[in-house]
Amino acid sequence: MEVRQDVQARTAASRRWEALTQLLRFSPAQRAAHFLVSLSGMLLLITGLPITFSDQLRWVIDLMGGSVVTMLIHRMCGLILAFSLAFFGTYFLLERITEGRRDSNLTFTLGFFIQLGKDMAQDMLWTFGLVKERPVSGKYDWVMVADIMSVPTFCLVEVITGAIMWFPFPLLQANPGLFFVFRVIHVAVAIFAIFFVFAHATILHFTPGNFPINMGIFSGLIPKHKAEGEFPAWIPVAKKLEVPEEHYTFHPIGYVVGAIACGIMGLTAYVVYLLREEGLAGFRLLQESGAAFVALNGVILVFIVYVILTFYGISKALSKSRA
Template sequence: MVSFILLVLTGLPLKFSNLGISQWWVGIWGGLEVTRATHSFAAWMMAAVCLYHAGYLIYTILVLKRPFPVKIVPGLQDVFQVIEEIAYYLGIRKQKPLVDRFNWKEKFDYWAIFWGMPVMFISGFILMYPVFITSFLPGSVVPTALVAHSDEAMLALVWIVLVHVFFNHFTPSHFPINTSIFTGKVDREKYREEHALEYERMFNAGKPETEVKP
């Protein structure tokens, strides 16, 4: 979260550098070089977090033999879940669809961000080291990377603000904020309501916790 906020605060004035407010904001940061350096630092920070996340998934699946990360992969059941949820909100169904570890919105949210990371990292690396890159690739890769990086960044920002934040913090069950972002835990009753299938599997197996990790 810290790296994302830093990237937004330093990336937007670089993208819209012709605006007066951007020039003022760059001055607040201490100038163009400081703004660029902060942006690069935040980018490496996010890259490190993504590598840690990938390593955690591999370790959890292959070493700990815990299957839950695989459940984030979309499947046919998610298509049925979307249909059933639409039917519920239209009044056709009386009950919301029962959800396992991840619902379809969480999966869609995860993969929407995940697929954009390689685009951001590769294009950002090219922009960070253009002289090195153009020593073995044509110079046209630099403006191409600039367009890809800039547009993907705006898409990610819009997605995070309008979709991710809304579904995770502004829905009636979580408003005004979902505290699991800080605690790493979910209230037991809320988990039973939102992830009924996994709740039944966990607590029928005799787990005594009053709170569960998301």
């Protein structure tokens, strides 16, 4: 009886893991860049939003030990983000110069961007059932190219404006209105980042096909059968590996989590509508709003979950690589 149970247990365990053809999608440098930028970015939002929305998110500041500690963490994460941008930006340029594009379809030509626009239009039409086929994508589709180009740009704006407010030069000290301008830019980009992160998380992680987390950016691999449906033009040039992969279990709860995330995004859009200027303090919520309270606290909680999942993803990828 015990032998039979042992055999059944081994069989069940073997079914969880299958030798699948995997494609190498992200290099170690790309995975490290994603980890540092996403983690520092999430912590910047968690520590920065309570400054603008202090009435709704005061508990975050109190939990971290007060405004001084919160600002210290905020600035340290800003330094990590600045280092990541400088290091990996230089790495990307040197890699392109020495090794070329390799399996990437990302170029900086006019024709490439025109094709991206066509792909975006076709993808939208396909989403609403107006055309039968999706655009055929290489390694990066139009959404990912938008991510790749927008994230460094917005991070650079935040680093520059944050550094200026941290170390105001004489002209800024003599003209408080300029400080207000930089602060408005800093806050506006941070609020835009809320929508970006939620869209990114909902599309790539909080979906039934990936929930609770898409391991591709952590392991660097994607199953070939999955890539065939998402990036068919990339498969012929992708590096193939035969590695054991845990059998994925479909999670319908991903629909629920995605719907909740979309609801929080909708409420957050309403919060933006409620923002008003308060002198040199910048934009603030000058009126009580239950919807704003729910939205902003929902945003912070989702970001905290995102940070936890980031550590979960990187630890799981590291444990599998050592096995």
